[in-house]
Amino acid sequence: MNQELKELYQQVILDHNKSPSNFRKMENATKFAEGYNPLCGDHIDIYLLIEDGIVKDVSFKGEGCAISKASASLMTSTLKGKTVSDSEKLFEKFHDLVTGKLGENPDIDELGKLAVFAGVQEFPVRVKCASLAWHTMINALHNKAEKVSTE
């Protein structure tokens, strides 16, 4: 496989696409939002259980490409246990990563597993795929009832 393509579709991403974590509806969610990318028809629902400012549980349902599905999967496993304000900060950091604002060598420590999405910056049309779950999560936190659209 071509190197650039390999960096986009890293094994971790392919694995999460195949068997995503936290891929379920949450009955006792305290926050919920729907995300939609009209460009490709991707659709992701985000469920959050927030207690005392902490993300106790987070899950997602929906359909999308490997990038958006893996991104949602990795986001949910990363956010669990974090505070709401840390989650918001991480969104900013992730967004900077996929839009290329962090440059070639992102701070791996802070991003953890999310660093696998560094390859996305080479594919401007795929930034929306990687960030759909994140935008939807932010909307859920802010109680925005209207559907998130990445267009």
Place this chain on the structure above:
Amino acid sequence: MNAEAEAAVAVSKKKFDVNKIREDFPILSKKVHGKNLVYLDNAATTQKPNYVIEKVNKYYTTMNANIHRGVHALSQEATEAFEGARIQIKQFINALGKNQIIFTRGTTEAINLVASSYGRANIKEGDEIIISHMEHHSNIVPWQLLCKEKNAKLRVIPVNDNGELILEEFEKLVNEKTKFISVVYVSNSLGTINPLKKIIEYAHQFNIPVLVDAAQAVNHLKVDVQELDCDFLAFSGHKIYGPTGIGALYGKVELLESMPPYMGGGDMISKVTFEETTYNELPHKFEAGTQDIAGAIGLGAAIEYVSKVGIENIKDHEQSLLEYATKQIAEVPGLKIIGTAKEKTSVLSFVLENIHPHDIGTFLDFEGVAIRTGHHCTQPLMKRFNIPATSRASFAMYNTNEEVDVLVSGLKKIIEVFG
């Protein structure tokens, strides 16, 4: 057909040489990610032959001027070239008169023109307009806007599992409230060729006018407006090897004459005072402002080129590509073709089990293969098939079986990575 004519057809068929055709399209020698470009996104837009590029270039380098009212030499030359393009279109679709050909920015504008001008003047509260389930958004939204404004109702001809219109259901939809029908000739998502002649014949029994969206038809089939007896027909230049931003609307004279102008401005008037304006004659009544002169000339050139190659030759070549591709692609495990109508143009829409079209599109791009992935501006149709999107390979006169092989082997590689 007599023996002489048959022999002539055989000779002209022999003349079709895809390698020669490819030499006419400079972009086809481009490399993408280090691979030979395999351009299979022709239903979105076609590439342009040198003949078209040079005609546009020649207009700007030797005759650029505004048309119709200039008395100087350049203006007259430009006017002649612009009006010459109109005659090319008239002959190509076999219209009776060149005044029936109105230049627009494309199919979308042509449909909007009819919805806005004819529609606003004729559609009343409680009336019904019929479209089909396989329309492009450009043949849905203008009618929706009109229905909303007039409190009229949009009715939809259903589609069967093969992606064909269900004609019996269409006939049931037609009633005394039906005042207009607008249907796509060839589906951009599925390639289905719709039985427009039958639809028009049926509609005309009840004096209902029919608009044909021929954006995906004129580049694949012989389109004859007199034989179809359609009331309006719309198409775009860029899908028939011409420039973007130019297209045409054909209309029957009595309808066009009766319709109010779509836009006001220069060139569409014959006399203006502050009290009253009399409008110019057809087709100028619908061509306000300076037109896309270079675009029209480019479209005329594209039609000349297509006519020279021969629409029948193009059709035969594309049908053989479609047949080959349909057979080859069936070997890809887990692949399902969406759109299996008996009558199809060279469009192959498909879904691959558990692999999203967007990933397929990105992956194939690195093999040099350009295909379309998404809903193809036909969201209601995607919903009908219960899928969010498809991958679509669409073939043109310059594609080859070898390119089909590149597509198929690319798809097999994707399965190895994602499967």
